[in-house]
Amino acid sequence: xxxxxxxxxxxxxxxxxxxxxxxxxxxxxxxxxxxxxxxxxxxxxxxxxxxxxxxxxxxxxxxxxxxxxxxxxxxxxxxxxxxxxxxxxxxxxxxxxxxxxxxxxxxxxxxxxxxxxxxxxxxxxxxxxxxxxxxxxxxxxxxxxxxxxxxxxxxxxxxxxxxxxxxxxxxxxxxxxxxxxxxxxxxxxxxxxxxxxxxxxxxxxxxxxxxxxxxxxxxxxxxxxxxxxxxxxxxxxxxxxxxxxxxxxxxxxxxxxxxxxxxxxxxxxxxxxxxxxxxxxxxxxxxxxxxxxxxxxxxxxxxxxxxxxxxxxxxxxxxxxxxxxxxxxxxxxxxxxxxxxxxxxxxxxxxxxxxxxxxxxxxxxxxxxxxxxxxxxxxxxxxxxxxxxxxxxxxxxxxxxxxxxxxxxxxxxxxxxxxxxxxxxxxxxxxxxxxxxxxxxxxxxxxxxxxxxxxxxxxxxxxxxxxxxxxxxxxxxxxxxxxxxxxxxxxxxxxxxxxxxxxxxxxxxxxxxxxxxxxxxxxxxxxxxxxxxxxxxxxxxxxxxxxxxxxxxxxxxxxxxxxxxxxxx
Amino acid sequence: xxxxxxxxxxxxxxxxxxxxxxxxxxxxxxxxxxxxxxxxxxxxxxxxxxxxxxxxxxxxxxxxxxxxxxxxxxxxxxxxxxxxxxxxxxxxxxxxxxxxxxxxxxxxxxxxxxxxxxxxxxxxxxxxxxxxxxxxxxxxxxxxxxxxxxxxxxxxxxxxxxxxxxxxxxxxxxxxxxxxxxxxxxxxxxxxxxxxxxxxxxxxxxxxxxxxxxxxxxxxxxxxxxxxxxxxxxxxxxxxxxxxxxxxxxxxxxxxxxxxxxxxxxxxxxxxxxxxxxxxxxxxxxxxxxxxxxxxxxxxxxxxxxxxxxxxxxxxxxxxxxxxxxxxxxxxxxxxxxxxxxxxxxxxxxxxxxxxxxxxxxx
Numbered sequence: 025x026x027x028x029x030x031x032x033x034x035x036x037x038x039x040x041x042x043x044x045x046x047x048x049x050x051x052x053x054x055x056x057x058x059x060x061x062x063x064x065x066x067x068x069x070x071x072x073x074x075x076x077x078x079x080x081x082x083x084x085x086x087x088x089x090x091x092x093x094x095x096x097x098x099x100x101x102x103x104x105x106x107x108x109x110x111x112x113x114x115x116x117x118x119x120x121x122x123x124x125x126x127x128x129x130x131x132x133x134x135x136x137x138x139x140x141x142x143x144x145x146x147x148x149x150x151x152x153x154x155x156x157x158x159x160x161x162x163x164x165x166x167x168x169x170x171x172x173x174x175x176x177x178x179x180x181x182x183x184x185x186x187x188x189x190x191x192x193x194x195x196x197x198x199x200x201x202x203x204x205x206x207x208x209x210x211x212x213x214x215x216x217x218x219x220x221x222x223x224x225x226x227x228x229x230x231x232x233x234x235x236x237x238x239x240x241x242x243x244x245x246x247x248x249x250x251x252x253x254x255x256x257x258x259x260x261x262x263x264x265x266x267x268x269x270x271x272x273x274x275x276x277x278x279x280x281x282x283x284x285x286x287x288x289x290x291x292x293x294x295x296x297x298x299x300x301x302x303x304x305x306x307x308x309x310x311x312x313x314x315x316x317x318x319x320x321x322x323x324x325x326x327x328x329x330x331x332x333x334x335x336x337x338x339x340x341x342x343x344x345x346x347x348x349x350x351x352x353x354x355x356x357x358x359x360x361x362x363x364x365x366x367x368x369x370x371x372x373x374x375x376x377x378x379x380x381x382x383x384x385x386x387x388x389x390x391x392x393x394x395x396x397x398x399x400x401x402x403x404x405x406x407x408x409x410x411x412x413x414x415x416x417x418x419x420x421x422x423x424x425x426x427x428x429x430x431x432x433x434x435x436x437x438x439x440x441x442x443x444x445x446x447x448x449x450x451x452x453x454x455x456x457x458x459x460x461x462x463x464x465x466x467x468x469x470x471x472x473x474x475x476x477x478x479x480x481x482x483x484x485x486x487x488x489x490x491x492x493x494x495x496x497x498x499x500x501x502x503x504x505x506x507x508x509x510x511x512x513x514x515x516x517x518x519x520x521x522x523x524x525x526x527x528x529x530x531x532x533x534x535x536x537x538x539x540x541x542x543x544x545x546x547x548x549x550x551x552x553x554x555x556x557x558x559x560x561x562x563x564x565x566x567x568x569x570x571x572x573x574x575x576x577x578x579x580x581x582x583x584x585x586x587x588x589x590x591x592x593x
Numbered sequence: 594x595x596x597x598x599x600x601x602x603x604x605x606x607x608x609x610x611x612x613x614x615x616x617x618x619x620x621x622x623x624x625x626x627x628x629x630x631x632x633x634x635x636x637x638x639x640x641x642x643x644x645x646x647x648x649x650x651x652x653x654x655x656x657x658x659x660x661x662x663x664x665x666x667x668x669x670x671x672x673x674x675x676x677x678x679x680x681x682x683x684x685x686x687x688x689x690x691x692x693x694x695x696x697x698x699x700x701x702x703x704x705x706x707x708x709x710x711x712x713x714x715x716x717x718x719x720x721x722x723x724x725x726x727x728x729x730x731x732x733x734x735x736x737x738x739x740x741x742x743x744x745x746x747x748x749x750x751x752x753x754x755x756x757x758x759x760x761x762x763x764x765x766x767x768x769x770x771x772x773x774x775x776x777x778x779x780x781x782x783x784x785x786x787x788x789x790x791x792x793x794x795x796x797x798x799x800x801x802x803x804x805x806x807x808x809x810x811x812x813x814x815x816x817x818x819x820x821x822x823x824x825x826x827x828x829x830x831x832x833x834x835x836x837x838x839x840x841x842x843x844x845x846x847x848x849x850x851x852x853x854x855x856x857x858x859x860x861x862x863x864x865x866x867x868x869x870x871x872x873x874x875x876x877x878x879x880x881x882x883x884x885x886x887x888x889x890x891x892x893x894x895x896x897x898x899x900x901x902x903x904x905x906x907x908x909x910x911x912x913x914x915x916x917x918x919x920x921x922x923x924x925x926x927x928x929x930x931x932x933x934x935x936x937x938x939x940x941x942x943x944x945x946x947x948x949x950x951x952x953x954x955x956x
Contacts, residue, residue, distance in 0.1 A: 205688070207684045207685075207686050207688035208688055208690060210655055211684055211688035211690075211746075211749075212690075212701065212705075213654075213674070213675040213676045214653055214675055214678075214680070214682045215676075215681075215701055215702030215749065215750070216676045216677075216706055216753065217702075217705045218674060218676040230690070230691070230692060
């Protein structure tokens with residue numbers, strides 16, 4: 025009797041199919057996330073040769089003036105990037121959400137554009153526009169006799185990164201601002217508040233969670249980026265140091281691992297601090313009987329200022345794109361405001377030589393995004409719709425990859441899979457599938473969140489109705505749940521695809537031969553030499569158009585599928 | 594609780610003059626004129642979409658009037674922004690700010706008025722005391738029940754001592770049990786403060802029980818203004834009659850016969866129109882279910898009309914009959930005495946309509 029009872033409770037907690045599914049996901053995450061990262065941490069704490077525990081590597085780290093400076097530089101650059109990005113994102117988000125702003129959609133869309141280009145690509149264009157001998161400073165010098173050092177040293181990195189990553193703040197902040205019910209502001213006005221006080225006391229605090237979430241993301245991303253500082257010739261930052269260490273001295277050198285551990289600590293710390301500051305502050309302010317979004321009309325004076333600010337900011341954030349476009353058509357562009365002449369030769373070269381990069385990117389990004397949405401749907405289903413014991417661990421584990429820098433994952437894969445040989449005798453670490461897995465693992469959290477919210481929107485009674493009419497759990501999933509989730513799943517796919525297509529941190533470590541290289545890597549290789557810049561820029565333009573087009577098309581598909589189901593996306 | 598309270602609220606009168614509001618081509622408020630007396634508990638009553646909430650938001654300054662003015666104690670407030678109007682609005686959703694404690698919520702308006710800290714504290718305490726929530730001052734709104742949240746919203750509004758209190762469907766987010774209790778509390782509080790109050794609702798029972806006077810609205814037009822009983826007894830049109838309580842409405846035509854006015858429901862069903870009733874062509878006969886009486890065939894007396902029982906519902910104290918009068922089914926409520934005295938389904942009966950209970954109304 026007792027055993028029957030326990031069997032029953034066990035059965036109630038999950039079906040065998042669900043358990044198998046959960047265990048396969050767990051195995052995947054262990055193999056491609058936990059073990060590589062654990063390996064990195066393990067190596068950092070062990071003595072070379074003997075394998076015994078030691079802190080000597082960390083002692084060495086802090087004894088090295090270069091590493092300590094790199095650590096501070098990385099923190100400084102990430103923090104200042106958040107500040108500069110906020111200056112850009114705050115007015116754009118506020119003006120386009122809280123006011124009747126013509127072209128709000130255009131601003132929000134253009135504001136997204138920087139993300140579909142690898143940040144280091146913009147770095148080169150920014151050098152040409154704002155560098156010491158760039159367009160802007162040459163004109164300034166000619167007319168006023170002075171230059172502004174925008175692109176010198178760390179500030180150059182901060183400038184480029186802020187222009188690239190501000191959309192994370194823009195998007196999160198806009199969502200938060202849009203979620204504030206109009207009655208929240210109207211009640212404050214009714215009690216005597218207006219203007220800036222209303223903004224400071226009501227709107228800003230309510231939007232804070234979105235702002236902090238976006239800022240934390242920017243911090244982590246900048247901390248992790250290695251290609252931008254390297255292209256701007258800034259080497260004394262942590263991520264570039266990790267890469268240089270491993271690529272020049274080799275994967276046996278412990279310092280690369282110690283730096284990786286420092287990168288993980290800082291990322292985790294940033295994410296932890298942001299969640300800590302948001303505890304109990306996840307306000308859902310759209311409530312029953314609420315009035316929806318309040319959008320104020322701009323006065324004519326206000327409108328001039330507002331449109332002026334928005335146009336200035338858009339020109340600024342799109343400057344890298346313009347620069348890149350000009351560079352891709354330029355014959356020679358050096359020490360002059362504009363190129364000496366224009367040519368199509370770079371594009372012919374790119375389409376002749378570099379087709380392999382485009383093909384690889386298409387394959388890698390689609391596969392990675394595919395893996396992400398499969399994992400996302402499966403984990404979301406297990407967590408929200410089953411009573412499987414420990415199901416939340418899958419969620420936490422998958423989300424934890426957010427805090428794992430790409431360099432660290434790259435180093436971890438190299439170390440873990442180098443000794444695993446394929447049937448043809450080559451190491452697994454040099455197999456292109458490994459690149460796909462690294463791209464996929466790093467994007468699981470985004471796809472997972474998209475799938476979570478899609479599944480949460482589906483009333484459980486829709487599933488119960490299917491089961492009541494004779495559909496099994498699996499059939500219900502296939503015929504009811506998945507079709508309804510499709511919009512969210514596609515959104516997750518697009519995000520994963522677009523970001524995977526321009527990623528370089530992990531791939532820079534993992535690409536072993538030019539034949540396996542994706543677009544971002546190709547651009548990076550081109551951009552290394554002055555002669556290759558034109559071609560690199562052409563390839564960059566191709567990448568922007570390509571990713572932008574893919575994102576736009578899938579966006580249309582998502583919209584249509586949502587609308588045909590009568591759901592609002 | 595004592596009737597003395599430390600909030601200084603003076604009763605103000607409010608008048609709305611010739612107000613029109615258009616949303617694009619939609620004419621949502623049409624020539625609205627209302628006078629609300631000092632200290633009055635006034636209701637805007639009507640079905641959804643009738644413009645009652647728009648009118649309330651117009652008074653608060655969130656909807657601009659295309660024509661007309663709003664005056665409080667003789668002063669025109671129509672051109673003032675919401676934050677200068679001194680009218681307290683309690684939102685349907687309560688609109689409590691989740692990032693502030695109860696105390697901070699209530700203090701907000703006082704701080705905006707740059708009151709000294711000591712005064713702010715005094716008035717916050719007084720307002721919270723008034724709604725009986727002093728012990729919850731340091732909680733977050735999310736830690737309170739719906740009823741408590743509503744009282745915080747109320748305290749937050751009265752703390753600033755507004756000239757007029759506006760309540761937007763304040764009972765709609767409460768469960769049925771709470772509603773009766775809260776509406777009594779609202780009435781008590783309003784009486785104690787003596788504050789001029791406007792209450793928006795679509796529920797006639799709510800309006801009837803707590804309001805001094807009601808403006809019944811439909812399609813942006815004020816249909817009738819009056820005390821609850823007045824509206825019930827003397828509705829000025831068919832809509833008001835039907836919206837306030839149950840009413841039977843019967844079509845027919847007014848004809849002249851032997852120098853007397855007769856209401857002909859059909860050729861065979863005719864009813865004398867009392868001299869004091871204003872019945873014109875197009876008027877319809879209106880009476881309340883409890884004012885008609887059923888009688889056995891032959892026992893109805895002069896003026897009674899033949900009908901047939903089609904429906905019978907036992908409600909406890911009452912029995913509700915549906916009877917076919919011509920081609921219209923009318924409802925008749927009669928007090929339940931014993932089961933033997935009931936009429937069976939299909940039975941022919943006579944329906945007795947006392948002259949003083951009859952109304953002839955138009956759209």
